[in-house]
Amino acid sequence: MAATTLRSVTTYDLKLAAPLALGFLVFFVTPLVILLALSFQADPQGSRYGLTQYVHFLADRFSLGVLGSTLWLGVKVTALTLLLGYPVAWLHQRAPGWGKGVIMLLVLLPLLTSVVVRTFAWVVILGRQGIINAALGGLGLIDAPLKLLYTDSGVVMALAQVQMPLMVLPLITALSRIDPNLADASSVLGAGHWRTFRKVTLPLSLPGIIAGCLLTYAAAITAFITQSLIGGGQMLFMPMYIYQQASTLQNWPFAAAISIIFLAAVLVVVSVFTVLGRLSRGYTNA
Amino acid sequence: MTSASPTTAAAAPAGPSTGPSQGRTLLLDGITQRYGASVAVNDVTLDIRGGELVALLGPSGCGKTTLLRIIAGFLAQTKGHVIVGGETMDGLPPNRRSVGIVFQNYALFPHMTVAENVAYGLDARGVDRATQRREAQRMLDLVKLGHLGDRTPRQMSGGQQQRVALARALAVNPSILLLDEPFAALDKNLRLDMQIEVKRIQRLSGITTILVTHDQEEALSMADRVAVLSQGRLEQFSPPTDVYDAPESLFVNSFVGSANRLGGVLEAADRSGGRVRLDVGGVIETRAPRGDVGPGDRVTVCLRPEHLRVDPGAAAGDGAGEALNGVVEMGLPLGATIVHEIRVGDGSAVKVAESRFERASVLAPGTPVRLAPLAPRLASVFAAA
Ligand SMILES: Nc1ncnc2c1ncn2[C@@H]1O[C@H](COP(=O)(O)OP(=O)(O)OP(=O)(O)O)[C@@H](O)[C@H]1O
Ligand SMILES: [Mg+2]
Numbered sequence: 001m002a003a004t005t006l007r008s009v010t011t012y013d014l015k016l017a018a019p020l021a022l023g024f025l026v027f028f029v030t031p032l033v034i035l036l037a038l039s040f041q042a043d044p045q046g047s048r049y050g051l052t053q054y055v056h057f058l059a060d061r062f063s064l065g066v067l068g069s070t071l072w073l074g075v076k077v078t079a080l081t082l083l084l085g086y087p088v089a090w091l092h093q094r095a096p097g098w099g100k101g102v103i104m105l106l107v108l109l110p111l112l113t114s115v116v117v118r119t120f121a122w123v124v125i126l127g128r129q130g131i132i133n134a135a136l137g138g139l140g141l142i143d144a145p146l147k148l149l150y151t152d153s154g155v156v157m158a159l160a161q162v163q164m165p166l167m168v169l170p171l172i173t174a175l176s177r178i179d180p181n182l183a184d185a186s187s188v189l190g191a192g193h194w195r196t197f198r199k200v201t202l203p204l205s206l207p208g209i210i211a212g213c214l215l216t217y218a219a220a221i222t223a224f225i226t227q228s229l230i231g232g233g234q235m236l237f238m239p240m241y242i243y244q245q246a247s248t249l250q251n252w253p254f255a256a257a258i259s260i261i262f263l264a265a266v267l268v269v270v271s272v273f274t275v276l277g278r279l280s281r282g283y284t285n286a
Numbered sequence: 287m288t289s290a291s292p293t294t295a296a297a298a299p300a301g302p303s304t305g306p307s308q309g310r311t312l313l314l315d316g317i318t319q320r321y322g323a324s325v326a327v328n329d330v331t332l333d334i335r336g337g338e339l340v341a342l343l344g345p346s347g348c349g350k351t352t353l354l355r356i357i358a359g360f361l362a363q364t365k366g367h368v369i370v371g372g373e374t375m376d377g378l379p380p381n382r383r384s385v386g387i388v389f390q391n392y393a394l395f396p397h398m399t400v401a402e403n404v405a406y407g408l409d410a411r412g413v414d415r416a417t418q419r420r421e422a423q424r425m426l427d428l429v430k431l432g433h434l435g436d437r438t439p440r441q442m443s444g445g446q447q448q449r450v451a452l453a454r455a456l457a458v459n460p461s462i463l464l465l466d467e468p469f470a471a472l473d474k475n476l477r478l479d480m481q482i483e484v485k486r487i488q489r490l491s492g493i494t495t496i497l498v499t500h501d502q503e504e505a506l507s508m509a510d511r512v513a514v515l516s517q518g519r520l521e522q523f524s525p526p527t528d529v530y531d532a533p534e535s536l537f538v539n540s541f542v543g544s545a546n547r548l549g550g551v552l553e554a555a556d557r558s559g560g561r562v563r564l565d566v567g568g569v570i571e572t573r574a575p576r577g578d579v580g581p582g583d584r585v586t587v588c589l590r591p592e593h594l595r596v597d598p599g600a601a602a603g604d605g606a607g608e609a610l611n612g613v614v615e616m617g618l619p620l621g622a623t624i625v626h627e628i629r630v631g632d633g634s635a636v637k638v639a640e641s642r643f644e645r646a647s648v649l650a651p652g653t654p655v656r657l658a659p660l661a662p663r664l665a666s667v668f669a670a671a
Pocket of ligand 2 (some may be wrong): 350351352
């Protein structure tokens with residue numbers, strides 16, 4: 001695809017894209033440049049410039065810890081979402097017409113409510129007097145309420161649910177692209193369901209898995225609201241860390257530097273996924 | 287299921303080295319398939335001999351694929367039994383039926399090499415790597431693709447992909463080979479090559495084979511016997527020449543080859559033949575009538591274009607019945623044959639195909655002619671449709 005140029009993909013006048021390009025320039029590129037410039041200020045007044053903020057961040061165990069736990073949180077959420085989302089997508093593929101509609105509705109429904117609402121629902125579910133604790137207590141399975149809210153697993157669970165559509169939709173697309181005759185061919189050649197899944201369905205759905213993981217990961221590590229509301233005060237992730245530095249402490253240069261570092265880290269992850277995605281597409285190209 | 291376990295079946299020398307007598311019989315016993323209220327396959331019974339190549343022939347939607355899917359086990363029939371080599375297959379999943387199938391779109395695994403595709407079934411049977419590789423190579427050699435094992439399917443042409451699909455299906459030494467319109471996607475020259483190739487391999491391996499097709503030439507040229515289906519019903523199951531020369535129903539007569547249909551009244555009939563007075567004039571000697579008709583009943587006569595002769599102004603009758611009068615509407619020189627369309631008595635058109643050896647040039651439109659059968663008792667008679 002190296003030969004693809006902007007000219008070759010559209011016959012429309014490229015000037016038509018000018019308003020969008022302008023908007024992009026004003027509202028995305030410019031702030032990013034300002035952010036970058038800000039991050040090189042050695043102090044909030046901007047009297048000196050240098051790498052002070054970056055050195056500060058990279059030498060600080062606490063800051064590195066926050067970055068690490070944020071990236072790791074993304075990994076856990078993505079893994080859980082994939083684990084729960086794949087069966088949903090698979091069921092959607094297998095279901096008769098009306099079943100497909102119901103599953104699709106259930107997958108899309110969360111997107112129709114605000115993230116804040118969904119997150120508060122999880123607060124209700126996970127809280128000390130929440131649904132889970134009430135149910136387990138009522139069944140006599142636990143004596144004291146479990147601590148679920150303000151824990152790592154609580155955050156992972158809530159994020160997995162909130163980001164589920166981002167995983168399931170690409171998976172459904174990928175699975176529906178697989179020729180149903182392939183599974184039949186596999187079974188008639190002697191493979192059982194599990195082998196057919198492992199050897200045919202799973203590898204051929206790889207592009208969808210990678211796209212879903214990429215979207216979920218990017219959304220999970222930047223999910224400010226869910227991270228803060230479910231994680232509470234004790235757990236700090238990058239978005240909140242940046243917010244604190246900027247708003248509470250008014251340390252704009254440091255906040256900018258953290259942002260740039262976070263952005264770079266995310267870009268690295270995204271490029272890895274993109275490369276994997278391209279490889280898998282070449283590999284499964286049907 | 288075969289009497290041997292899948293592992294030993296695969297490890298034993300596969301198909302092609304074994305003799306033609308090795309094929310297993312296949313009995314479809316009263317198979318019916320309903321989809322809701324509609325009946326896709328209606329009480330079809332086929333008794334197929336071991337090593338035989340049977341073509342399922344019929345128009346689109348007549349239930350060919352449905353029948354194939356039932357044999358493969360992808361679909362559980364509403365009624366009836368599938369019996370292979372005397373053992374019933376009912377209720378067995380596809381992976382335990384020892385059936386090989388070549389799909390219309392080949393359905394090769396795009397993420398595996400050609401050799402891996404061919405070895406897939408052996409791998410599923412737990413055959414060791416070395417044997418897998420050796421068998422895959424042997425099957426690829428058989429379909430003359432031995433040198434392309436490392437390619438991926440999309441680096442292959444349509445004909446090559448089809449041969450890979452065939453090799454993949456045969457590698458596990460199945461009892462039955464199913465081919466669903468395997469040549470439909472190939473262009474004409476390649477199709478002929480592949481038809482010969484498949485026939486060669488089928489002969490060599492002696493595997494009982496069912497070929498689904500809606501191409502009558504393909505069915506007649508390749509099959510030992512042809513099963514003609516119409517709307518889920520079996521119309522006829524006979525050798526290709528019988529299907530062509532002695533069609534058992536009006537549908538078979540019109541679907542296989544072409545036929546001129548003329549209405550008439552049956553004057554006389556016995557076991558050896560009949561005589562029909564045609565509505566357009568003339569009397570014709572026919573084969574024995576099919577179905578429940580007797581003298582005096584209205585019937586439909588089917589005359590094949592190549593069973594007729596055009597005589598410009600010739601005298602009437604020659605023992606095969608009274609000749610039919612008509613006027614040339616149009617003449618088409620089609621290479622080896624010349625086809626004339628003749629308008630007869632009541633205005634209906636009758637096609638006549640004559641070899642160029644018999645007739646050198648086309649007759650001018652408007653020429654008055656007489657039509658006569660080449661021989662008595664070539665025409666078929668059925669109860670009036
Ligand atoms: N899953 C299904 N549900 C309902 N009806 C079906 C289903 N599959 C097939 N049919 C119907 O059963 C009949 C036979 O279909 P089948 O696919 O066997 O035809 P075919 O002979 O293979 O035709 P073609 O030559 O077009 O492939 C058709 O009328 C079709 O509409
Ligand atoms: Mg079909």
